[in-house]
Amino acid sequence: MRITTKGQVTIPQDVRDFAGFQPGTEVEFLIGEDGVVRVIAAGQGPRARDRRLGAALAGLRGSADTGLSTDEIMALTRA
Template identity: 60%
Template sequence: MRVTTKGQVTIPKEIRDRLGIGPGSEVEFLPTDDGVRVVAVNENISEEEASRSFSRLLDQMAGTLDLGGMTADAV
């Protein structure tokens, strides 16, 4: 997949169809240890799914806080 000069990429049709992504849909790009994960933003998700998504996000962020040289005790 090639990135345009505007920083755009085209999501393959098969993936758009599978995720229900169409014109006006929103997606998020989430950095992972080995690349990037593209996630369709679904505003109509259940509270349970929102909780699971938030838990996954917290797991991904674990240990990534940059304290700028401060110790955890100073925070």
């Protein structure tokens, strides 16, 4: 296998079949601490997990509004 001057490489059919890569599949390249480069379907790696977590937290932001002031909440916790 050879990388073209544009940085492209053809993934062999048996590897595409094994990985479930279909035409149009977006992929990510991950570099492990062991120095091994992995190709995975986009949305399956740790970066995707971080994005999903960030989106979930953003969706929760401001949802715990109790209608109480900070001083009222502190008074309740100290009572």
